[in-house]
Amino acid sequence: MFAPAVAFVDLETTGTSARDDRITEVGIVRVENETDVTEWATLVNPGCSIPAGVQALTGITNAMVADAPTFAQIAGDVAAQVGGCVFVAHNARFDYGFLKHEFGRLGRSFTAKVLCTVKLSRRLYPDSGRHHLDAVIERHSLAASDRHRALGDARILWQFVQTLYRDKPASDVDTAVARVLKTPSLPPQLASDVLDSIPECPGVYRFYGLNALPLYVGKSIDLRSRIAAHFCADYRSPNDLRLSAEITRIEFEETAGELGALLRESQLVKALLPAYNQRLRRRAEMVVLAVGDEPTVPDYVRSEAIDPRALEGLYGPFASRPAAREVLRTLASEARLCWTTLGLERRVGPCFARQLRRCAGACVGAESPAAHHARLLEALAPYALRRWPYPGTIGLRETSLTGERIDFHVFRDWCWLGTAREEGELYAILETPPRCSFDLDIYRLLVKRLSRLPVTPLPPSPDR
Numbered sequence: 428m429f430a431p432a433v434a435f436v437d438l439e440t441t442g443t444s445a446r447d448d449r450i451t452e453v454g455i456v457r458v459e460n461e462t463d464v465t466e467w468a469t470l471v472n473p474g475c476s477i478p479a480g481v482q483a484l485t486g487i488t489n490a491m492v493a494d495a496p497t498f499a500q501i502a503g504d505v506a507a508q509v510g511g512c513v514f515v516a517h518n519a520r521f522d523y524g525f526l527k528h529e530f531g532r533l534g535r536s537f538t539a540k541v542l543c544t545v546k547l548s549r550r551l552y553p554d555s556g557r558h559h560l561d562a563v564i565e566r567h568s569l570a571a572s573d574r575h576r577a578l579g580d581a582r583i584l585w586q587f588v589q590t591l592y593r594d595k596p597a598s599d600v601d602t603a604v605a606r607v608l609k610t611p612s613l614p615p616q617l618a619s620d621v622l623d624s625i626p627e628c629p630g631v632y633r634f635y636g637l638n639a640l641p642l643y644v645g646k647s648i649d650l651r652s653r654i655a656a657h658f659c660a661d662y663r664s665p666n667d668l669r670l671s672a673e674i675t676r677i678e679f680e681e682t683a684g685e686l687g688a689l690l691r692e693s694q695l696v697k698a699l700l701p702a703y704n705q706r707l708r709r710r711a712e713m714v715v716l717a718v719g720d721e722p723t724v725p726d727y728v729r730s731e732a733i734d735p736r737a738l739e740g741l742y743g744p745f746a747s748r749p750a751a752r753e754v755l756r757t758l759a760s761e762a763r764l765c766w767t768t769l770g771l772e773r774r775v776g777p778c779f780a781r782q783l784r785r786c787a788g789a790c791v792g793a794e795s796p797a798a799h800h801a802r803l804l805e806a807l808a809p810y811a812l813r814r815w816p817y818p819g820t821i822g823l824r825e826t827s828l829t830g831e832r833i834d835f836h837v838f839r840d841w842c843w844l845g846t847a848r849e850e851g852e853l854y855a856i857l858e859t860p861p862r863c864s865f866d867l868d869i870y871r872l873l874v875k876r877l878s879r880l881p882v883t884p885l886p887p888s889p890d891r
C-alpha cells in the first residue's frame with residue numbers, strides 16, 4: 428500500500444459545521460504494513476442535543492450518547508490511533524476539520540497527512556460522475572454493513588482501497604495517491620524534513636536564497652500546506668520553478684489569524700521588496716479617484732497623498748491608475764457620461780462615446796457641467812472611501828483556532844499602528860505617537876474584515 432501506516436477514519440456528528448457542531452462517534456481502522464489491522468470505535472457524548480434528522484440518519488440517539496465519554500476523555504486514544512498514519516477519509520476535509528476543531532477546543536493541535544477518498548476515486552475513475560460513498564459502494568460492489576455508523580463507514584474505505592489495488596496496477600494507484608496527497612518534491616538543497624517543522628497555522632513565510640534579503644514573502648492560514656504547494660508538481664508556476672532552484676532556507680512567523688498574516692505580509696513586502704513578489708509589490712501603485720464638489724476632471728491620488736481624516740470625495744481603491752481609468756470607462760458607458768469631461772480622452776468637440784451615442788452630451792453642451800458632475804458623483808457613490816467609524820483608536824482581537832494565541836491589532840483612522848500580544852506591547856504601541864501613514868492596501872484589507880473581529884475601543888494615543 429501507499430504508506431506503512433494508514434488510518435481509515437469516519438466520524439458521525441451533530442451537523443455539518445466543524446465550528447458549531449460536535450462529534451458523536453469515531454470509527455478508525457488502522458492498517459500497518461498492509462495486513463496488521465486494528466479497529467477502534469467509540470460513541471462520544473457531544474455535550475449537546477443531536478437534531479432529530481441526524482438521529483434518524485445515523486441511528487445514534489441522544490440516549491445512546493448520554494453515558495458515552497466526552498471527546499476530551501478519548502482525545503488521547505484518537506491521537507494514538509491515527510498517530511504516524513496517513514489519515515484517510517471520504518470527503519476528508521470534513522472529518523479532519525472536525526477533529527482539528529475538537530482538539531483545538533482542548534488547546535491541542537492536531538495534524539496529519541490527509542488523503543481524501545473522494546478525490547482518489549475521482550482521479551482513478553474520472554469518467555464516473557458520482558463519487559459519494561453510496562456510489563463508490565455500488566460501483567465496486569463493496570459489502571456495506573453498518574452504513575452511516577463510524578466504524579462501518581471506515582471499514583468501507585479500507586475495502587475500497589484494497590479493491591483499488593486489486594483492480595488497477597499498484598503503480599497507478601500509488602501515482603493517484605501521490606497526486607491527491609500533493610506530495611511535494613522538495614528542491615534537493617532543502618532538508619527532506621523541512622516541512623515537518625512548519626506548523627499548520629496562519630502566518631507569513633520567507634524564502635531565502637544565498638542573500639540576506641528574502642526572495643519571496645508569502646502568507647497563509649495554513650503555513651505548511653501553502654509552503655508545500657510551492658513545490659508540488661501540479662501547481663508549480665514558472666515563478667515557483669525558479670524559486671525552487673534558488674531557495675536555500677525557509678523562515679516563518681506564526682500569527683493568530685488571517686488578518687495578522689495579511690498585515691505582516693504587506694509590511695514585509697513593502698520593506699524588503701522581494702524579487703519574486705511582483706504582484707504584491709504592485710500594490711504600492713494603488714490609487715483612488717479624487718472628485719471634488721465642483722465639476723473638474725477626476726484626479727488620481729496615491730496612498731501617501733491621502734489624509735486619513737479627510738476621505739470625502741475619494742473613491743476606490745483601485746489596483747493602479749490604468750485600473751481606475753478602466754472602472755471610470757465602464758461607469759461612463761453605463762451612465763452615458765462624457766469621456767473628455769472625465770479626462771479619459773483629449774479632444775475638442777464630441778467625445779468618442781458621443782460619436783457612438785453613448786455620451787449624454789456634456790462635450791457638446793447638451794448637458795450642463797453641473798448636471799454631468801452630479802451624475803458622475805452618483806455613479807461613483809458605491810466606491811466612496813469609508814470614514815473611520817470609531818471616535819479614535821481601536822484594537823481588533825484575533826484569536827487562533829486553538830485559543831493559544833491572541834493577536835491584538837491596533838488601528839486608528841484606517842492606519843495600522845502595530846500588533847500586540849501582551850499588555851506591555853499594547854502600551855508601547857499606544858504611547859508611541861502614531862506614524863499615521865495611510866496605506867490603501869491596509870485600508871482595503873481592513874474594510875473587508877472590520878465587522879468580523881471583536882473591536883475594543885482604546886484610549887487616544889498622544890498626537891503627533
Ligand SMILES: [Zn+2]
Pocket residue numbers: 764765766767768777778779780781786787788789790791
Ligand atoms: Zn462626451
